[in-house]
Amino acid sequence: MQFNEDAELDTSQVSDLRGVGGRVALGGGGLGIVGLIIYFVLSQLGGGGQLPSGSGFQDVGRDQQVGSEAIKEKCRTGADANRNADCRAVAFINSIQGYWTDQFARSGRTYQPAQTNFFAGGVQTRCGNATSAVGPFYCPADAQVYIDLNFFQELRQKFGATGGPFVEGYVLSHEYGHHIQNLLGTSDRVRTRSGPKSDSVRLELQADCYAGAWANHATTIPTASGKPLITGVTQDDIAAALDAAARIGDDFIQKELGGGRIDTTQFTHGSSAQRQKWYTLGFDTGDPARCNTFDTDNLG
Numbered sequence: 001m002q003f004n005e006d007a008e009l010d011t012s013q014v015s016d017l018r019g020v021g022g023r024v025a026l027g028g029g030g031l032g033i034v035g036l037i038i039y040f041v042l043s044q045l046g047g048g049g050q051l052p053s054g055s056g057f058q059d060v061g062r063d064q065q066v067g068s069e070a071i072k073e074k075c076r077t078g079a080d081a082n083r084n085a086d087c088r089a090v091a092f093i094n095s096i097q098g099y100w101t102d103q104f105a106r107s108g109r110t111y112q113p114a115q116t117n118f119f120a121g122g123v124q125t126r127c128g129n130a131t132s133a134v135g136p137f138y139c140p141a142d143a144q145v146y147i148d149l150n151f152f153q154e155l156r157q158k159f160g161a162t163g164g165p166f167v168e169g170y171v172l173s174h175e176y177g178h179h180i181q182n183l184l185g186t187s188d189r190v191r192t193r194s195g196p197k198s199d200s201v202r203l204e205l206q207a208d209c210y211a212g213a214w215a216n217h218a219t220t221i222p223t224a225s226g227k228p229l230i231t232g233v234t235q236d237d238i239a240a241a242l243d244a245a246a247r248i249g250d251d252f253i254q255k256e257l258g259g260g261r262i263d264t265t266q267f268t269h270g271s272s273a274q275r276q277k278w279y280t281l282g283f284d285t286g287d288p289a290r291c292n293t294f295d296t297d298n299l300g
Contacts, residue, residue, distance in 0.1 A: 001166050001237050003078035003091050007227045010094050011075050013113060016068040016086075018120040071118075078229060086118070089149060092169045095229045096176045098221045099214045103288060114138075114179045116145040116172070135248075136171055138178035140187055145175045158257070159247040166215075166237035167244045170279070173214045177207030180288075189294055196264040196271075201250075202293040204269040205278040205300075208245060209291030212282025215241065238283060245279050246272035274300040 074080060075087035082088075093116050104111035117123065122131045126141035132148040139146065152171070156163040181187045181203060190199040215238065218230045246252060249272030254262050269275070277300040282291055293299060 001169075001233050002231050003081040003088075004227050004229055004231050005077060005079035005082065006225075007078040007091075007223045007229045008225050009075050009077060009081065009087065009090050010224065011068065011072045011090055013093050013097060014068060014071055014090050014116050014118065016071050016118045017123060018118055085149060085152075088165060089116075089118070089147075089168060089172065091229055092172045093176075094223065095169075095218055095221050096173045096214055098223070098229070099217055100176065100180060102221070112143070112183060114143050114145055114176065116147065119146060119148055120150070121148070136175050138175045138182070140178070140182045143179065143182060145172070145179065147172070147175070155244060155247065159244075159252075160256075161247045162240045162243045164237065164240040166233065167240050169215070169218070170211050170241035170244055173211035174207045176214075177210035178203070180210055181206065186294070194266050194268050196267050197297075197299060198267065199294070200268045201270045201274070201299065205274055206291050206293040208270075208275050209278040209282035209293065210288055211241075212279040212284075213286055213288045213291065215279075215283050216286030242276050242279060245275040249273070249275050270299070 071086060071090065074084060075090045078091060080087040081091035097111070097113050101111040101113075120132070122129060123146055124130075125139040125144070125146060127137075127139035130137065130146065132150065135151050136145070136147040138144070152163065152168055155161045155167065155171075161167065178187070186206070187203065190203055192198040193200045195201070215233060218233050219228055221229060223229050248269065250264075250267040250269050251262050251271045254260075254266070270278075278291070278293065282288070
C-alpha cells in the first residue's frame with residue numbers, strides 16, 4: 001500500500017508524549033500476558049485498569065505536557081507518511097477518523113474525534129498507569145487511544161507476525177473501533193468479562209470487524225483537501241492484517257506465549273479464527289452494521 005504523496009496530513013489528531021518531562025512514566029517491569037489481558041479488559045470496560053503495585057513505574061506529573069511540534073514539522077503530506085513510521089501512523093489515524101466521520105454523518109450523527117497518544121515505556125491515563133507491555137489500547141474514561149509504536153516491532157519479533165504497514169492500520173483501526181463502541185454505548189452492554197462467548201470477546205470481535213470495514217473503504221476516504229489519502233490496498237496487505245489478527249488471538253497467545261495450555265474460559269479477545277472471521281466480514285461487506293457480535297450465537 002501507498003499514501004497519496006500530495007495528500008495533507010492532520011497532526012492535530014496526535015499527541016507525542018515520548019521524551020523527557022511529559023506524561024510518560026519511566027521504569028522497568030511489565031504486565032506479562034496475563035496482566036496484559038486483564039488490563040485490556042479493565043481499561044476498555046472503564047474499570048480502572050490500574051497497574052498492580054510493585055510494577056516499577058513512577059507516578060507521572062498530571063500537569064506536565066509534551067509538545068508535538070516535531071511531529072507537526074516532519075509529517076505534512078502523504079510523501080512523509082511513505083518514508084517515516086511516525087507520519088505513517090498519523091496518516092492511518094487521519095484515514096480512520098475520516099471514515100468514521102463520514103459514517104456517522106450518513107446516519108445523522110456527529111462523530112467525536114479521539115486523540116491518539118504516542119508514548120514510550122509507560123503512560124498515565126484516566127484508566128490508570130499502563131506500561132508498553134499492555135500493547136495499544138483505548139481508554140474510555142478519557143476517550144483516547146494510546147500506543148507505543150515499538151509494538152509493531154514486537155508484533156513481528158515476539159509474536160512472529162508478518163508485519164508491514166497495513167498491519168499498523170489494522171491495529172489502529174481496531175482501537176478506534178473501541179472508540180466507536182464507546183460513542184454508541186455498545187461498551188455498556190459488557191457484563192461478562194471472560195469466556196469464549198463473553199461480552200468482552202464480543203466487544204473485541206466487533207472492533208476487528210469495524211477495522212475490516214475501514215479497510216474496505218480506505219482508498220476512497222479523502223483528506224480535507226479532497227484527495228484520497230491511501231492509493232491502494234492489495235491482497236497482500238489484507239493477508240498481513242489477517243496474520244496479525246491470528247497472532248493476537250487468545251488461543252495463540254495462551255499456547256505460544258503463555259505456557260502451552262489453551263483455556264477458553266479465560267478468553268477475553270477471541271480466538272485467532274474468530275478474529276480473522278470478523279475482520280474478513282467487515283472487509284468483505286464494508287458495512288459496520290454487519291458487525292453486530294452482541295446479537296448472534298455464531299461468533300465463529
